[in-house]
Amino acid sequence: MEQNPKFNKTIANEEELRSIIGFPSELVKRKVITYLDSHCVDFISKSPFLVISTSNNEGYCDVSPRGDAPGFVLVLDEKRLIIPERPGNRRIDSMRNILSNPRVGLLFIIPGMEETLRVNGKATLVKDEEILEKMKVKERKPLLGIGVEVEECFIHCAKAFKRSKLWESNSGASKEFLPVASSILSAHSKISKEDVDDILEESYTKRLY
Known part of the structure; x- marks a missing residue:
């Protein structure tokens, strides 16, 4: 993936922005x-x-x-x-x-x-x-x-x-296709998914208030 990609054809001032919007x-x-x-x-x-x-x-x-x-x-x-x-x-x-x-x-x-x-x-x-x-x-x-x-x-x-369609009951992805937060956290933090699951469980059940 290209690092720090540049955008072409950008808006330079409000006058130009207003001409479009x-x-x-x-x-x-x-x-x-x-x-x-x-x-x-x-x-x-x-x-x-x-x-x-x-x-x-x-x-x-x-x-x-x-x-x-x-x-x-x-x-x-x-x-x-x-x-x-x-x-x-x-x-x-x-x-x-x-x-x-x-x-x-x-x-x-x-x-x-x-x-x-x-x-x-x-x-x-x-x-x-x-x-x-x-x-x-x-x-x-x-x-x-x-x-x-x-x-x-x-x-x-x-x-x-x-x-x-945020509030429509059929607008979201099926649960099995949703991102798994603990998998994302494990990949980003380099902590095992099992340990992340335990951390989240403790946080969500014991430290809401």
């Missing part, structure tokens, strides 16, 4: 708000899953999933929400990025719903015990929280979900 409709231009209204709060309360995008001060990017029971993200007021940080793999990619560059993007997803909610803002790592206490699960508080000061929020259209 065009401009947003009046609805799209007007749909962005700068606070969490009752509709956004309701959406967040029904969402069991989000992805958070971050980058460090050098521009290196990361995107990471977060999930729990619907309503796991705590809305403090119309400008602030907080995401519980449950036990993970301790890479802390998102949190290290936030320490050097607080800008984040969130994408909230509700299973079965094709529209998503996007929230952009400025993040802070929170260790306030009073707040963390409100997000306890099975008598365990989150280790920390990612607090977000909301700067933009808006509904994203359903086209990606419609094209992918």
Whole structure:
């Protein structure tokens, strides 16, 4: 495989990009708000899953999933929400990025719903015990929280979900054809698949909270 392949015929500026893509409709231009209204709060309360995008001060990017029971993200007021940080793999990619560059993007997803909610803002790592206490699960508080000061929020259209047929029961591959995570991890880490299976089993059964 060629190393560092170059792309041909690339876009050089926004003017050229607009000549191909065009401009947003009046609805799209007007749909962005700068606070969490009752509709956004309701959406967040029904969402069991989000992805958070971050980058460090050098521009290196990361995107990471977060999930729990619907309503796991705590809305403090119309400008602030907080995401519980449950036990993970301790890479802390998102949190290290936030320490050097607080800008984040969130994408909230509700299973079965094709529209998503996007929230952009400025993040802070929170260790306030009073707040963390409100997000306890099975008598365990989150280790920390990612607090977000909301700067933009808006509904994203359903086209990606419609094209992918993500929520259609027959749209996915049969289970026997799905990638096996432990095989991938074994190949990448050079640790035996049996040991990886044991590590994942222990993590998924004993260290969710």
